[in-house]
């Protein structure tokens with residue numbers, strides 16, 4: 001959010017000063033507009049409050065637009081203060097008479113203008129109306145659009161399939177570094193629990209010529225992954241972790257990326273509604289301590305690795321000690337990579 005560029009046609013410097021003064025003097029009402037247009041003035045506070053309010057580590061802010069947690073902030077800001085209609089019409093004159101924006105905003109979409117722009121690029125007339133109706137009913141924007149983005153790469157995502165999160169960019173970056181360092185002329189990359197296949201796809205695109213295999217237990221996810229991986233010649237199969245891999249890969253895999261479900265079962269109910277209601281529980285529920293699938297991946301993947309070879313799993317910060325212990329139990333050497341801006345932690349477990 002803090003990197004959001006100021007759109008062209010934004011107010012002049014003098015007007016900005018005036019707006020800044022007025023916003024500072026009063027609690028911002030249109031927090032969504034303000035964070036988009038004037039990020040430097042409001043983001044710090046909004047981000048702090050969002051972080052403080054976030055109940056679990058898992059599925060929140062960073063899809064195409066960070067609408068799930070911001071909604072709550074905007075609702076609270078609106079409830080606390082009457083609308084500054086003059087600010088709105090002066091800063092954003094085009095919004096007031098836009099039916100799509102109005103519908104999205106009334107439904108609590110924070111980045112209503114941005115969402116309207118994306119939806120309009122997708123459809124018009126009755127089809128646009130149908131898309132807006134789905135979004136207003138609470139479907140994730142990515143499911144409505146039919147695509148999502150990870151690290152700047154667009155992937156197909158069907159309703160009911162896990163939407164890639166921005167924090168997973170860290171896994172992509174680390175995996176790409178390791179795949180590029182592989183000694184094989186054509187490194188083998190495996191994406192377990194692939195969902196749309198976005199992680200493996202971006203690693204393949206960034207690395208160059210790789211042999212890419214992806215596995216997911218959910219046939220709907222595998223169909224998306226098959227579509228998405230076609231552009232790099234990758235294969236996606238339905239299966240339970242490594243049971244879905246062809247046997248000839250055993251001992252040949254340079255990098256396993258596995259963004260597995262890691263939310264503890266008791267915390268699944270705390271996830272934002274967009275995740276709880278529109279993504280399968282099998283995509284998020286990691287068992288009693290969240291690490292059930294992480295342990296299985298580490299112990300199963302060890303025998304598929306080349307030497308050197310690496311398994312990468314995303315975890316929550318508090319899960320690191322137990323995840324490292326699971327790596328050691330699988331005779332792998334753990335290290336942890338973090339990115340506070342992405343709120344991401346990746347365990348890299350390497351073959352000896």
Ligand SMILES: C[S@@+](CC[C@H](N)C(=O)[O-])C[C@H]1O[C@@H](n2cnc3c(N)ncnc32)[C@H](O)[C@@H]1O
Pocket residue numbers: 162163164165168192193194195196197198199215216217218221239240241258259260261262282283284293
């Ligand atoms: C958190 S999502 C991650 C999807 C994708 N890697 C990404 O980052 O966008 C976890 C995925 O794991 C899949 N999954 C859950 N249990 C599985 C299992 N035992 N074997 C294979 N896939 C599984 C789910 O269907 C879901 O697509």
